[in-house]
Amino acid sequence: MVAREAVLAFLRDYKRDCADRYGIVELGVFGSVARDEAHGASDVDICVKTATPDPYALVHIKEDIQERLGVPVDIIRVRPKMNQQLKQRIEQDAIYV
Incomplete structure (x- = not known):
């Protein structure tokens, strides 16, 4: 299981180190x-604004x-022209670093 605070700390460091390389504007979970x-079988859902x-940057990230x-x-990748229901669901939970 992955703890929220551990993921947020990791993402803060990752954004600091990799924002320029991948064009990351915002990064969150x-x-x-x-x-x-989250439980033992949970994956980590990452949202990124670039x-x-x-698309190659997303694969590398x-x-x-x-x-x-x-x-x-x-x-x-969260963007203006995407399914608005999906975007709302993401933004409802998202914690950006």
Whole structure:
């Protein structure tokens, strides 16, 4: 199980170290980890806002975070033109660092 505060601390450091490389504007966690409801089989849901829409950057961010955290990670790029219901659900839970 991954603790919310541990993930947030990790994401703060990751954003500081990798924002320029990947164009990260905002980085956060949503879902069960953000709600502090994660259990042993929970993955970590990451939301990211980037300066440019680079799908390769998302793949690298996901793989990098997943390797460093040692747990499965899902990542979604939050953007103005996306499914508004999904965006609302993400923003409802999201904790940005």
